[in-house]
Amino acid sequence: MDKREREPQWYELARKGPFPEMKFTEEAAGRVTRQIGTDGSLLNQVLPSGRRRRVIRVRILSSAVVLLLLFGAGALVLGGDGVGRSGGFNPLQVSSAGIIDPPVTGQADLTNEGLKAAAEQVMLEQLGKKLPFVNLEPLVEEGETLADFKDGDSFAKIWLQTETGKVVRTYMDTFFTPEEVDSKFIDEAMDQLRKAGYKGEFTVTALHHSVHYGTNADEQGIQTDDGLIAEEGQIDYENGAYRSSTFKMGENEVGAEVKQAGLKAIKLLREKGTDHLYSIKRTVAQKWDALVLTYGESEYGATTVLMDYAAQDILQVFDILLYDEKSFSSADPNTNLLDMDKAKLRRSAAAIADEMFGIRLEEYTIVKEMSGIGSIAFKSPDGATIITGSYNLDGTFYMIQQTPATAE
Structure with a gap:
């Protein structure tokens, strides 16, 4: 059998x-990238070479799509x-x-x-x-x-x-199956979910438990990540403390202006692709409250738009179909991606970001320490906002986002 x-x-x-998870992730790779160092040395011992290359690539991507991974992955x-x-x-x-x-x-x-x-x-x-x-x-x-x-x-x-x-x-x-989980923990998590504003049914179906120790010099002691799962969403804990709640919403629960803003954002990022809104989720934590709009024909939506729940400002747009695998599988992708013309990248990013975020990217300065392989970051003149973009070898941006400069 x-x-x-x-x-x-x-x-x-x-x-x-x-x-x-996005198609380029594997077994919660978003969590792996947070749990290991930046040089890949531990990956040599943890993972086989094939998967190690994929996780290293995910780490490169995750530096630019941290909001998406935080709100949805796993x-x-x-x-x-x-x-x-x-x-x-x-x-x-x-x-x-x-x-x-x-x-x-x-x-x-x-x-x-x-x-x-x-x-x-x-x-x-x-x-x-x-x-x-x-x-x-x-x-x-x-x-x-x-x-x-x-x-x-x-x-x-x-x-x-x-x-x-x-x-x-x-x-x-x-x-862990539901029967294996302490009912007191489920009750506490459900209480947090209600405080986040969710009023619908939430049938707990399992607990995902991840733990590591000694894998990152910046982390002291045992580190845990836990997700209480339901068909309707997920309640997350980190190191024993409540982190966030994510749950599905119906299209009738958001206004027409939200849907219009989402469509406008994806059209700025790419000219072709589906406009079908497959799902809407809301994710709530102490420091954020956001909507996640997924466009596509299945749960593996091609495009994701993150939007501030109250202000309805666009936070991030990401299209998996624009991501070019070859950009990270060439003979020396690190050097090629790092050596790209920054002026051209700025112009390409500005064509998207200026209208999407209502800014003038030409007035922003490139932040070298926040830019990485296949990603570039810009800081606003007042130092309050960071614009980050992820790109392929041909200069096409498949992700762009704005975050506060002080965001953790």
Whole structure:
């Protein structure tokens, strides 16, 4: 029997979801880019070369489409009745500040079985479940041993110092069915959703739990990302604290001016393509309240427009069909993309941004430290606003956005 046929239904639903990831992402790559450093060194140990190249490319893109990833990526829908149970898994009980204590000197079991057992204990504490063991991989040059566990789409990778047994870093990801989740956590999350203004049905279908440790020097302690999933949307937590709520809206819940603004924005970005509005979502957090308009013929919409919910100002426009894969697969894409004529890029960006955002981009200055491979950033004369664009080797912009200069 094929592996997919043996998997529970919610695995396949998880791959699709109501807010699926962009086609160029893979297994929540948006989260990966936040969890690893900027030089790709950890990717060499975490991912196989093929996927590593894709994730590096995603990191390049995500530097310019951070709003889109923040508002939509990683949302999934899974099967279940959403009841939860008292005493089930509660992600808030996984410490987001704790340091994994090293073993007492001279008392650690440094055999293969001992390292495996130590990794399994960490997995139970952080991931909340025990996954099937795959193997132990010696990393001789690093003086480490990688313990690898996997079950379908769930996985755990735990690196230990071979000579001491100390946990160096972890990277783990899994899903919990509703029956496995603590009902108290579900109740708390639902309360946050109501405070965000959602009044409709919200049938909880699963919890997506991701945790890592020691993968980024800027992060102290255990880091967690959790999404409580429903067919209607998602409620997100980060390091045990509520982050945001995202939920679907009907076309009758937004005014004609919103739809007109969305159409105008996508026509400024590209001349051809569908105008069909497939879905509308609203995402609410402490520092933002935005609409996400997706245009296309399916959930894999080609174009996405982000708009401030109250002011109805355009925040970002992104078209996946304009993205050219070849721009990031040439012999030396980094050099080619970095060496492009900045004056021409400014003119191309201005043709879009001036009308879209009501500005004069020629008055903005290029911000080198905020520009990257395949992206360019401009700061307003008063220093309050940043315009960022992502482009291909031919100079075509497939994403443009405006953010406050102080935005995190």
